[in-house]
Structures are given as C-alpha cells and as structure tokens.
C-alpha cells in the first residue's frame with residue numbers, strides 16, 4: 348500500500364477512489380438526462396462539477412468524490428447510509444450538506460438553500476459554488492425545455508443569494524460566478540445576515556409547531 352493510502356486510512360489509491368466514484372455515480376444516474384433539448388446524459392453534470400473543482404485548484408479527494416456524488420441522494424435511489432458504507436462518513440456528510448429535501452415544496456427547498464448555505468462546511472461550500480457555476484453556464488449555453496426567460500432570470504437571482512452565503516471560499520469559482528452575474532446585472536450581495544437570522548428564527552418556530 349502506498350504512503351498516501353496509509354495516510355488516508357483507505358485501501359484505495361487516489362486514482363482508484365475517483366474511478367470507483369465516477370462509476371458509482373454513472374450507474375446511479377444512468378437513466379437520467381439533463382433538461383436541455385439534446386437531453387445530455389445527467390452524469391455530465393456531476394463530472395463537470397468535480398472538474399470545475401479541479402480547475403479551481405481543489406485536490407482534496409473527499410471533496411472531489413462528494414462533487415461526483417452530490418446529486419445521488421437527491422435525485423436517485425441512493426441512501427446516505429450507502430454513501431457512508433461505500434465512501435466513508437466525510438464524503439457522505441458533505442453530500443448530505445448539499446442535498447435538498449425533495450419531500451418539501453420546490454419554493455421551500457429553494458428558500459432553505461439560501462438560509463442554510465452560510466452554515467455548511469468549507470467542503471460543502473466548494474461543491475455548492477461549483478454546482479451553481481456549472482448550472483449557470485449551462486443556462487447561458489441553452490434554455491432547459493419548458494423554461495421561460497423569466498425563469499432563467501429568476502434562477503440567476505436565486506443562485507446569487509446562495510452564492511453570497513459561500514463568499515470567501517474559493518477565488519477562482521467566485522470570480523467566474525461574479526462574471527456571469529455581472530453580465531446579467533445580478534447583484535452578489537454578501538452578508539445579508541440579519542435577514543437570514545430572521546428567516547432562520549421563523550424556520551425553527553415552524554419546525555417546533
């Protein structure tokens with residue numbers, strides 16, 4: 348076993364860990380397509396998100412694995428336990444942090460992302476930034492089937508609020524996102540902390556009731 352493997356406490360080499368993860372994600376997403384007119388295979392998205400992290404200088408294998416797996420629990424039959432058993436608690440934990448609760452209404456899920464993002468780990472913020480950058484670039488490339496220009500504009504505005512909760516995490520990703528927001532005249536406002544605290548208080552009251 349190489350020194351790096353021993354250090355990581357796993358039997359996989361880094362290359363094997365990444366390939367295992369790509370294969371797992373491809374198998375889980377195999378029947379899914381993107382919403383673009385070409386119906387691109389869905390797996391292009393998690394691979395692209397992980398590649399954006401590589402471009403951003405991220406070398407941490409757990410973070411790259413979490414990026415490859417980031418939509419498996421939200422969008423496939425994968426459970427948190429399965430990720431924990433296969434890739435360990437760190438990777439499963441980051442995926443959990445970026446997973447929306449699909450049992451909630453779409454609007455509520457979107458609202459909760461804005462509120463919860465400032466509190467997630469550094470690794471989860473990296474995955475979130477890359478996820479948003481990929482999806483926004485995809486929107487610039489072409490409109491998903493059934494989306495209006497207004498819906499695209501709303502997605503940009505909402506994303507800016509989520510990204511605002513990740514600022515100070517990675518210069519490259521934030522710079523690329525800023526370019527896209529500037530082109531659309533969308534303001535990237537950091538630190539709307541009072542509003543977020545107010546929303547969080549309202550959410551916890553709702554959870555109690």
Ligand SMILES: Nc1nc2c(ncn2[C@@H]2O[C@H](COP(=O)(O)OP(=O)(O)O)[C@@H](OP(=O)(O)OP(=O)(O)O)[C@H]2O)c(=O)[nH]1
Pocket residue numbers: 380381382383392418421453478482483485486490491502
């Ligand atoms: N831009 C774009 N997005 C597509 C396409 N096909 C699938 N998607 C996915 O659609 C989601 C955004 O659409 P929404 O209507 O806002 O969300 P929903 O699908 O989760 O309900 C993203 O999910 P996500 O990655 O989980 O991110 P999030 O935005 O839900 O946080 C994105 O990956 C496509 O062709 N273009």
Ligand SMILES: [Mn+2]
Pocket residue numbers: 392417418478
């Ligand atoms: Mn995604």
